[in-house]
Amino acid sequence: MVKSEFENLKYLHGLANELSSEDPRCPEALPYGQNNPQKCKYGLYAEQISGTAFTVSREFNRRSWFYRIRPSVTHRPFRRIQTTHISNDWSSCPPNPNQLRWAPFNVPDSKGIDFVDGIHTISGAGDPVARSGLAIYIYGCDKSMENKCFYNSDGDLLIVPEKETLYITTEFGKLVVAPLEICLIPMGIKFSVAVTGPARGYILEVFDGHFTLPPLGPIGANGLANARDFQIPTAFYQDIDIPDYKIINKYQGAIFEATQDHSPFDVVAWRGNYHPSKYDLTLFTVINTVSFDHPDPSIFTVLTCPSTKPGVAIADFVIFPPRWGVADNTFRPPYYHRNCMSEFMGLIKGSYEAKEDGFRPGGASLHSMMTPHGPDHDCFEKASNSDLKPVRVADGTMAFMFESSLSLVVTQWAQTVPELDHNYFKCWQPLRKHFTGKK
Structure with a gap:
């Protein structure tokens, strides 16, 4: 893994601002003056991903357009896979009002556990089916996701690394997320995580709405986390045929798997305001x-x-x-x-x-x-x-x-x-x- 491949970022100057990026290998891949031309340049497909209802007020509307080698729909059918680690079913959990504390959670070491397989649910509330609530997880992994990606149909993910850096490839491009940084992966966006050693951290998932900066009120225009310091990936594409590439999906609290014959990270260009980002807590x-x-x-x-x-x-x-x-x-x-x-x-x-x-x-x-x-x-x-x-x-x-x-x-x-x-x-x-x- 070459770290420099993951450092081509743009700064985000407002969490709802429209941005765009195209891979330098395909100049002018973004269509001019419209989103969905009859024929896209380079033989690409236009595809929109929407994070809000079409009809919400413009200042709250979040969506992005992809210009990709193949549309996302080309995967084979999903089948449910068994996992004992991720669950949003709270009905079988006994209530416990006590103060609770956990020692550092176990980190896999030479066990071959990747990011998705290393996620364990700690607590939560609400219902992903009704799109209301949240879940909290711990992750521990020592293996990169190989020919495998993950996306969440239930909500946004806020990832907080504690031990070791995560190298995250998304449909929008690549992010390096080290301890003392956080990463936001909005609902529906595919991503894959690579690591160079045993890694551990925390995840917060929200089933409804999206994360945003808090209003500052009497504080004024400046202070707390500033939008200018959030970073987003620039377009990067893979044109790779892989016979049984795995797509892992969390849907209604259950885990599903589908396969396809190519890498899903084939977005040559994108534009919009619905995208992953990272922020340096310092x-x-x-x-x-x-x-x-x-x-x-x-x-x-x-x-x-x-x-x-x-x-x-x-x-x-x-x-x-x-x-x-x-x-x-x-x-x-x-x-x-x-x-x-x-x-x-x-x-x-x-x-x-x-x-x-x-x-x-x-x-x-x-x-x-x-x-x-x-x-x-x-x-x-x-x-x-x-x-x-x-x-x-x-x-x-x-x-x-x-x-x-x-x-x-x-x-x-x-x-x-x-x-x-x-x-x-x-x-x-x-x-x-x-x-x-x-x-």
């Missing part, structure tokens, strides 16, 4: 207090998938990057709280300020709605008695949160894996009474 502009009190974690939102209720998200992707802590007369770490949201946390690098022990990169925690949580005993004592001078917070670390308004179900697999920390509750037990009854 470019996030942190907003924080310069006076007192601990602001709500919504100020760290990178991307959101809104629900139909104003101000309420199906899912938010929130990060906790390095920053300055300067609040006066304030308990600076996250305060103890109960929340009408579900909070799934992962760790990409370093340690998390509120729990420096036990919560490690490649692991996770889940605090379900209205389940109390907050800093462990050691963090509380340290933060309650420290000198409140300006200090750097979270240097060398990157924690994140998938936050949702939905009540998340934990799969049977996630409740029985050896990585589940049955002693997690003990980190709060030393918290003692300080009440004196006196002023």
Whole structure:
């Protein structure tokens, strides 16, 4: 694998802006002045992929046109394949309101597991059939996908690498996604993942809507994640005949397989605003207090998938990057709280300020709605008695949160894996009474 093949990117200057790209080997492959000419140049086929209904308002409409060597319809029939790892059926999962934490999940090593085969469902809610809800996964793989691609008919995928770089080939072109970067693969887009060693990370899938930048409101025009820093692939095509190329499809929570006689990455040119993208988390502009009190974690939102209720998200992707802590007369770490949201946390690098022990990169925690949580005993004592001078917070670390308004179900697999920390509750037990009854 030659890394340079994966670095030809364009910057995205607005998540809904129309863009275009064509492989330099076929100049002027994009038709001028129309989308669907009677005959495309180079004998290509025109094909549209739509991520929204045709009739939504123009500012929300997302679709792209492909100009490809063969249309996508040329595959053989799908057949369902058995998998014990991916499921969106929550009916057989017992409810569990406890605080949950997992040690770093196992990473395959010389077992020959590729990205799709290495995906395991941790939790979720809703129904992909009704197009409402989400699912959270962990992936672990040590093998590249060979003559095989994947696409998801149920929703968008947000991929968060924690260990090792992913080399992702999509119908739009190629992306290199390293730890501290994220990748968005919208619903229906085919992609294949290559790795050079054992890899691990997290995936958030939303069944309805699409991820977008959060509105900034009083913050103004600048701050948080800026659209200018998102990158998209440029067109790259393969004209390769492969007798039994596998197309893996997730549909209504089940996994299907079809075959075709060629590579699906045969898009010579494309135009539109429905496409994969990647973002470097270190470019996030942190907003924080310069006076007192601990602001709500919504100020760290990178991307959101809104629900139909104003101000309420199906899912938010929130990060906790390095920053300055300067609040006066304030308990600076996250305060103890109960929340009408579900909070799934992962760790990409370093340690998390509120729990420096036990919560490690490649692991996770889940605090379900209205389940109390907050800093462990050691963090509380340290933060309650420290000198409140300006200090750097979270240097060398990157924690994140998938936050949702939905009540998340934990799969049977996630409740029985050896990585589940049955002693997690003990980190709060030393918290003692300080009440004196006196002023």
